Amino acid sequence: MTKYIYDRRYPSIADLKRKAKARIPKFAFDYLEGGCNEELNLQRNESDFDEVLLEPRYLRKFNGVNMQAELFGKTYDAPIGISPIGLQGLMWPNAPEILAKAAYKENIPYVLSTVSTSSIERIAELTQGEFWFQLYHPAEDRLRDDILDRLQRSGCKTLVVLIDVPSFGLRYREIKAGLSMPPKMTISNILQATIRPNWSISTLIAGIPEFATLKPYMETKMDMSQLGAFMDRTFVGRVNEDKVRIIRDKWKGNLVLKGVASEEDAAKAAELGADGIIVSNHGGRQVDAGESSLHSLKRIVDNYKDKYKVMMDGGVRSGPDIARALALGAEFVFMGRPFMYGVSALGAKGGDHTIALLKAQLYQAMEQLGCEKINQMAEFLLQHKDS
DSSP states (O other): OOSSOOOTTOOSHHHHHHHHHHHSOHHHHHHHHOOSTTOHHHHHHHHGGGGOEEOOOTTSOOOOOBOOEEETTEEESSSEEEOOOTTHHHHSTTHHHHHHHHHHHHTOOBEEETTSSSOHHHHHHHHTTOOEEEEOOOSSHHHHHHHHHHHHHHTOOEEEEEOSOSSOOOOHHHHHHTOSSSOOOOHHHHHHHHTOHHHHHHHHHHOSOOOTTTGGGSOTTOOHHHHHHHHHHHSOSOOOHHHHHHHHHHOOSEEEEEEEOSHHHHHHHHHTTOSEEEEOOGGGTSOTTSOOHHHHHHHHHHHHTTTSEEEEESSOOSHHHHHHHHHTTOSEEEESHHHHHHHHHHGGGHHHHHHHHHHHHHHHHHHHHTOOBGGGGGGGEEEOTTO
């Protein structure tokens, strides 16, 4: 296709993943790639997409593809968003800035994590305030309120409250690599960095990644050993109804709850006045015994699609996967790892490449099916295990 231009050497997310694995240290790739426990839910997130079949309509009158999608009064060029990932700068220097700039240029949402490596103010500058922010709920109200104030001053209009991290998942890859919190440069990790010179040189030039948004709340001379204690002290405990109510009262913009995986939480989100939810299991990084995000979406969407925007995240690796999620009722599809594969593989060009690649794949899928608009995708759903 010529409509969307990308590097033809990497025509799939799998190609980007292979290149990323060969370009960054093993500990950084394991942090990005790993799930919790035996990584069964991580596998389900991807494999369950194979169960969803779509049926093309070749003889139907067809007027062309329009991939535009509306969210909260803004029209985006495609129903594709960049999910928040913590410590993005560990995988590739300045990764949040690369992705935020690409998302702004290509008119899709970018979500900045509280524990990412670029600040609210820097991302706001790069995107003219057109970004979303995912909040890890702080233990202290004053810190929460100050972050909300900074977001409002920056022009951010959509706050994503993360609800699925009452505790951190047991991720064996991270434990083995010494990447629990804070990251530890063991002898093994140093050796891994040595054989990845592009990553090492780029990281030295950019500087050691840090939690830029949280920096104003840290003691000036805090070292890495104290950082772990700060994170445990600052972000502890689960997000409950009372905490969401307070945020809903204070936050005047769009409020999205991310990590919804049950009908009970979907119902509570409606009661609490959420403008949207992101059905997600945190990329398989929290509950290994849980179901895939796609199966959760199927159970939730029909009862709640008229109450707020229903979006999803988890296991999406291609344009056809996006089409499948849309066919099952998602209004928007977010991805984290695919975009980090792109940046880890291609550096500054990785964001633009990955967006163009996914747009091209979705466009081709819609053309092949005969689907003109994304809100018509359900008409092409042929089969799903839960149907």
